[in-house]
Amino acid sequence: MEILVCVKRVPDTAENEFELNSAGNDLDRDDLVYSVNEWDNYAVEEAIQIVDNVGGSVTVVTVGDDESEEVLRREMAMGADNGVLLSDEAFEGSDGKGIATILKAEVEKGSYDLILTGAQADEGAAQIGGMLAAMLDVPFASLVNKIEVGGDSVIKVGREIEGGNQEMNEIELPCVLSIQTGINEPRYVGIRGIRKVAKVEIPLKNAADLGIDTAAVGEAGAKVKRVDYFVPDLGEGAEMLEGSTEEIIAQLIERIKSKGGLA
Amino acid sequence: MTQIFAYIPHCAGVYEDIAMEFPQAAKKIDEGASLTAVVTGSGADLDKVADSLTGLYSEVIKIDNEALAYPNSEVIRKALCNVLDPQAIILLPHNTLGMDLAPGLSIKMDSAYAADAVDFEGIEGSSLKIVRQELGGAVSTHVTCDISGGAVITVRAGSFAPVEASQGGSVVDKSGEAGDLSSKRRFLEIVEAEVGDVDITKSDVLVSVGRGIEEEENIEIAQELAEAMGAVVSCSRPIVDAKWLEKSRQVGTSGLTVKPKVYMAMGISGSFQHMGGVKGNPYIVAVNKNAKAPIFQVADVGIVADILEFMPELTDAIKG
Numbered sequence: 001m002e003i004l005v006c007v008k009r010v011p012d013t014a015e016n017e018f019e020l021n022s023a024g025n026d027l028d029r030d031d032l033v034y035s036v037n038e039w040d041n042y043a044v045e046e047a048i049q050i051v052d053n054v055g056g057s058v059t060v061v062t063v064g065d066d067e068s069e070e071v072l073r074r075e076m077a078m079g080a081d082n083g084v085l086l087s088d089e090a091f092e093g094s095d096g097k098g099i100a101t102i103l104k105a106e107v108e109k110g111s112y113d114l115i116l117t118g119a120q121a122d123e124g125a126a127q128i129g130g131m132l133a134a135m136l137d138v139p140f141a142s143l144v145n146k147i148e149v150g151g152d153s154v155i156k157v158g159r160e161i162e163g164g165n166q167e168m169n170e171i172e173l174p175c176v177l178s179i180q181t182g183i184n185e186p187r188y189v190g191i192r193g194i195r196k197v198a199k200v201e202i203p204l205k206n207a208a209d210l211g212i213d214t215a216a217v218g219e220a221g222a223k224v225k226r227v228d229y230f231v232p233d234l235g236e237g238a239e240m241l242e243g244s245t246e247e248i249i250a251q252l253i254e255r256i257k258s259k260g261g262l263a
Numbered sequence: 264m265t266q267i268f269a270y271i272p273h274c275a276g277v278y279e280d281i282a283m284e285f286p287q288a289a290k291k292i293d294e295g296a297s298l299t300a301v302v303t304g305s306g307a308d309l310d311k312v313a314d315s316l317t318g319l320y321s322e323v324i325k326i327d328n329e330a331l332a333y334p335n336s337e338v339i340r341k342a343l344c345n346v347l348d349p350q351a352i353i354l355l356p357h358n359t360l361g362m363d364l365a366p367g368l369s370i371k372m373d374s375a376y377a378a379d380a381v382d383f384e385g386i387e388g389s390s391l392k393i394v395r396q397e398l399g400g401a402v403s404t405h406v407t408c409d410i411s412g413g414a415v416i417t418v419r420a421g422s423f424a425p426v427e428a429s430q431g432g433s434v435v436d437k438s439g440e441a442g443d444l445s446s447k448r449r450f451l452e453i454v455e456a457e458v459g460d461v462d463i464t465k466s467d468v469l470v471s472v473g474r475g476i477e478e479e480e481n482i483e484i485a486q487e488l489a490e491a492m493g494a495v496v497s498c499s500r501p502i503v504d505a506k507w508l509e510k511s512r513q514v515g516t517s518g519l520t521v522k523p524k525v526y527m528a529m530g531i532s533g534s535f536q537h538m539g540g541v542k543g544n545p546y547i548v549a550v551n552k553n554a555k556a557p558i559f560q561v562a563d564v565g566i567v568a569d570i571l572e573f574m575p576e577l578t579d580a581i582k583g
């Protein structure tokens with residue numbers, strides 16, 4: 001099975017305290033720690049496991065800048081066979097549709113049976129997979145937490161729905177699936193693994209290579225544009241307890257007692 | 264005039280709560296917009312939900328077809344493309360059905376797509392201003408959406424004030440316009456989530472741990488605190504993904520809904536999918552080492568601390 005996995009380099013929510021810049025309209029990006037989108041690791045792991053079982057190859061692709069190459073290498077250290085970086089100044093400022101348009105061009109250069117994305121990335125949009133499938137006119141399932149590969153033309157997939165229940169479907173190949181966390185346990189990647197793929201050539205493709213009309217992507221083609229970042233005024237927020245640990249604990253116990261949480 | 268359609272999910276003849284929230288969302292898009300509800304399904308259940316929606320919407324479009332009996336988004340998408348005006352704004356919930364259906368719908372309708380709106384700030388010219396969040400709720404953003412060629416927008420549940428049922432609307436049957444509803448994805452069955460050994464929904468006090476617990480061994484620290492408090496340990500999703508606790512301990516939209524008196528969020532950032540499972544207005548205690556964690560916006564009391572140090576001290580203090 002030929003599998004393409006779409007991955008994205010994102011600010012790591014576990015490693016950063018997000019602050020606005022001094023102008024108050026963008027994140028302060030100076031010291032941000034980036035990593036591969038959490039959901040994408042599960043997608044790559046799933047692809048590797050499928051190929052281990054039935055043969056084929058795994059290609060990872062990202063739309064990004066030079067620095068995005070590092071996430072491709074990381075996923076190749078996990079076991080992906082190939083990486084492709086789609087990069088062009090004209091891609092900057094793309095909305096979801098723009099990103100999906102760029103990915104579609106790359107998909108059409110290959111012949112993939114299965115295309116995986118993460119369920120969502122840093123912007124919480126959960127949009128690329130469904131868009132890409134519709135553009136390619138192939139079926140789509142989101143929030144996939146189980147894949148059973150049987151025949152050549154149809155696979156079984158489980159979707160996670162509300163309450164943690166699982167919706168089982170049959171879906172024709174080729175198709176696009178967005179992968180939910182928990183579907184597997186992504187393997188650990190050590191320094192050694194990264195070193196092994198440090199010198200592997202990663203092809204870079206720009207708009208011309210992909211045959212993309214630059215008016216349809218990037219800022220120019222975007223119908224949805226971010227104007228600013230801000231910190232919402234959500235009323236009071238929590239009462240913050242301060243002081244020595246002892247004082248804090250005494251105040252906390254008193255409050256929990258008054259709310260019926262402690263006898 | 265702005266035309267808005269609200270796609271209403273339902274189950275067993277009952278609409279989802281967000282049906283009561285779309286009217287307010289539509290008003291915030293455009294006070295004078297014309298709003299129509301859309302339901303798809305089959306048979307008596309569909310008739311029942313369409314009828315009850317006439318209490319909330321002046322017009323309810325129903326599309327009845329055997330192929331729509333189970334909400335398969337590929338089939339729903341085809342029906343909506345054949346029935347709805349692609350120049351309109353189409354609202355859907357940002358839930359597991361909306362994420363499945365809406366992005367592809369926007370492509371087939373050739374409309375703009377915006378996901379997970381939490382507020383709207385009106386239309387200027389052909390540009391709709393939308394408020395949404397990024398990075399798990401750590402920051403908010405304004406985005407503009409060019410609606411001149413129509414738009415598909417998913418809305419976060421609980422973001423808009425619900426309206427009361429009152430007006431007597433009417434149902435319009437558009438089943439005849441649904442067109443070809445064949446699909447390359449076929450629904451097979453629902454596998455229900457496993458039931459665990461403890462029922463976190465029954466506990467008055469929950470000590471809930473998130474990724475801040477850092478290591479599997481540290482779960483014990485939370486268990487000791489819970490024991491001292493007569494509470495039960497629950498958790499956020501990453502803890503279940505890592506297999507440190509069973510799925511039946513997970514709080515959130517893809518886990519369980521809990522209604523305790525006191526909810527202790529220990530090293531949990533406060534994503535909407537997690538908080539979506541915390542109901543009944545409990546007293547929320549948040550302990551997090553990041554003073555900017557979004558959980559502090561929704562908690563009642565907050566402490567900036569390392570839970571691995573704080574929890575044992577709290578346990579000792581409670582034990583006396």
Ligand SMILES: Cc1cc2nc3c(=O)[nH]c(=O)nc-3n(C[C@H](O)[C@H](O)[C@H](O)COP(=O)(O)OP(=O)(O)OC[C@H]3O[C@@H](n4cnc5c(N)ncnc54)[C@H](O)[C@@H]3O)c2cc1C
Nearest residue numbers: 473474475499500515516517518530532537552553569570
């Ligand atoms: C469709 C869908 C459904 C989902 N359903 C659910 C669901 O049902 N339930 C759910 O929980 N999530 C769900 N999620 C995932 C959700 O989006 C978040 O990713 C998740 O809730 C984050 O969990 P967390 O807060 O534990 O981790 P993080 O967001 O990583 O937060 C960890 C927090 O711990 C703090 N911290 C770290 N170390 C320490 C320490 N030593 N002491 C104190 N604080 C510390 C950090 O500052 C941070 O705020 C769902 C996602 C999707 C896409």
Ligand SMILES: Nc1ncnc2c1ncn2[C@@H]1O[C@H](COP(=O)(O)O)[C@@H](O)[C@H]1O
Nearest residue numbers: 006062063117118120121125126127128
């Ligand atoms: N710039 C990008 N390059 C490649 N894949 C992407 C990109 N942005 C998003 N994706 C894919 O789409 C998934 C969902 O992201 P989103 O729709 O942005 O929430 C991610 O997990 C990736 O698999």
